[in-house]
Amino acid sequence: MKKVIFTAKAPAPIGPYNQAIQHKDIVYVSGQIAINPATGDLEIDTLDHETHLVMKNLGAVLNAAGMDYTNIVKCSIFLSSMESFGIVNEIYGSYFTDNFPARETVEVSCLPKHVNVEISCVAVAN
Secondary structure (H helix, E strand, C coil), X not given: CEEEECCCCCCCCCCCCCCEEEECCEEEEXXXXXXXXXXXXXXXXXXXXXXXXXXXXXXXXXXXXXXXXXXXXXXXXXXXXXXXXXHHHHHHHCCCCCCCCEEEEEECCCCHHHCCEEEEEEEECX
């Protein structure tokens, strides 16, 4: 049986999907972009700010499921340009201390709302 995870501390879905779905001890978090959940505004003024907001949105969804970044076992990072990799990688890495999750990073031709970065993850309860 699946459980829908929702929090007002992360952006509301902009399509027919949920912020996350939990099945047993596994949480599948939908791709997050840099939408400020308090205002609904897209915040992509700098890649640094955009990436931090994406990670904070992931964290808010995880928290709603009773988890945090330490529970992540897999991330998928989508970039509009691989030239952004260095900055995104550094910021992404700052949210983990050890036991880093598995991950892939891919360049795509276009992301929702023409953002520069989108990140999704899979987390497991300890």
